[in-house]
Amino acid sequence: xxxxxxxxxxxxxxxxxxxxxxxxxxxxxxxxxxxxxxxxxxxxxxxxxxxxxxxxxxxxxxxxxxxxxxxxxxxxxxxxxxxxxxxxxxxxxxxxxxxxxxxxxxxxxxxxxxxxxxxxxxxxxxxxxxxxxxxxxxxxxxxxxxxxxxxxxxxxxxxxxxxxxxxxxxxxxxxxxxxxxxxxxxxxxxxxxxxxxxxxxxxxxxxxxxxxxxxxxxxxxxxxxxxxxxxxxxxxxxxxxxxxxxxxxxxxxxxxxxxxxxxxxxxxxxxxx
Amino acid sequence: xxxxxxxxxxxxxxxxxxxxxxxxxxxxxxxxxxxxxxxxxxxxxxxxxxxxxxxxxxxxxx
Numbered sequence: 001x002x003x004x005x006x007x008x009x010x011x012x013x014x015x016x017x018x019x020x021x022x023x024x025x026x027x028x029x030x031x032x033x034x035x036x037x038x039x040x041x042x043x044x045x046x047x048x049x050x051x052x053x054x055x056x057x058x059x060x061x062x063x064x065x066x067x068x069x070x071x072x073x074x075x076x077x078x079x080x081x082x083x084x085x086x087x088x089x090x091x092x093x094x095x096x097x098x099x100x101x102x103x104x105x106x107x108x109x110x111x112x113x114x115x116x117x118x119x120x121x122x123x124x125x126x127x128x129x130x131x132x133x134x135x136x137x138x139x140x141x142x143x144x145x146x147x148x149x150x151x152x153x154x155x156x157x158x159x160x161x162x163x164x165x166x167x168x169x170x171x172x173x174x175x176x177x178x179x180x181x182x183x184x185x186x187x188x189x190x191x192x193x194x195x196x197x198x199x200x201x202x203x204x205x206x207x208x209x210x211x212x213x214x215x216x217x218x219x220x221x222x223x224x225x226x227x228x229x230x231x232x233x234x235x236x237x238x239x240x241x242x243x244x245x246x247x248x249x250x251x252x253x254x255x256x257x258x259x260x261x262x263x264x265x266x267x268x269x270x271x272x273x
Numbered sequence: 274x275x276x277x278x279x280x281x282x283x284x285x286x287x288x289x290x291x292x293x294x295x296x297x298x299x300x301x302x303x304x305x306x307x308x309x310x311x312x313x314x315x316x317x318x319x320x321x322x323x324x325x326x327x328x329x330x331x332x333x334x335x
Contacts (some may be wrong), residue, residue, distance in 0.1 A: 107277070107278040107281045107282065108277040108278055108281070110281050110285070111277040111278065111280050111281035111285060112277065114281065114285035114291065115280075115285075118284075118285065118291065118294060118295055118298065119298075121295045122295055122298040122299045122302050123302070125295060125296070125299035126299050126302055126303050126306065129299070129303070
């Protein structure tokens with residue numbers, strides 16, 4: 001393109017894309033600025049090696065202007081009124097003397113610092129432990145609730161073959177004193193014919209006593225004791241038949257009667273809960 | 274001076290021993306702090322707590 005324009009001879013001004021250079025809006029990056037000073041001290045023997053050595057070529061008196069691509073333009077004055085801050089009040093006594101080595105007192109100063117850090121951490125651990133303990137213990141049941149949640153039943157009062165109902169945690173509790181015949185019959189039941197297969201020995205601690213919660217597993221009615229086809233419990237609401245171990249045998253209920261946690265105390269007393 | 278250096282080298286220098294020091298210190302501190310707090314509380318409420326007046330209400334035969 002350029003060679004074509006050069007060969008065009010007289011027509012070359014019309015063939016070139018740009019004929020005249022037009023000054024752009026951008027100003028020159030580094031404005032020219034002459035440093036005026038009477039006595040310019042030049043150390044001519046100093047080699048021009050780097051920025052630091054170059055600064056030695058500058059006049060040392062009066063305001064100087066330094067301009068460069070890497071540093072913003074600024075005017076430096078020689079300040080004589082700046083006080084160097086004194087940190088001696090904050091220094092440890094071991095390092096007050098600037099002529100003494102600070103390495104000798106190194107470990108004792110560190111021990112002091114870590115002692116305070118450790119003491120703060122100890123108190124923090126103690127506070128955190130206390131807060132967590134208080135919070136967790138606030139979630140557990142209080143003593144009066146715990147006292148109400150247990151029931152002691154005297155088993156001597158229940159004659160053989162009878163069922164007694166108690167109120168426990170707002171629900172009826174059946175305690176049944178089984179006869180030897182009932183025990184035999186329930187132990188001999190074939191598990192295959194049960195809806196909720198569970199052996200009788202898994203449901204009782206002592207085969208003479210059956211302790212179940214008297215809430216029908218169907219819709220929550222209270223069954224009637226010593227009734228129904230299997231001689232155990234019978235729910236009048238929808239006709240669920242339970243046997244003498246509290247297992248569902250007939251009717252709509254899906255599960256056996258629930259067995260709560262209980263333990264036998266020494267003198268004929270059972271504690272439920 | 275020698276004691277602080279020994280303590281620093283034995284307990285504070287490693288992070289592991291520093292953490293163990295803090296844990297053990299927390300256990301000891303808890304015991305001391307709680308007992309001191311209870312002692313102060315009982316000192317301030319001397320004669321008002323049940324264990325201070327219990328003997329007035331106990332029958333002799335038991």
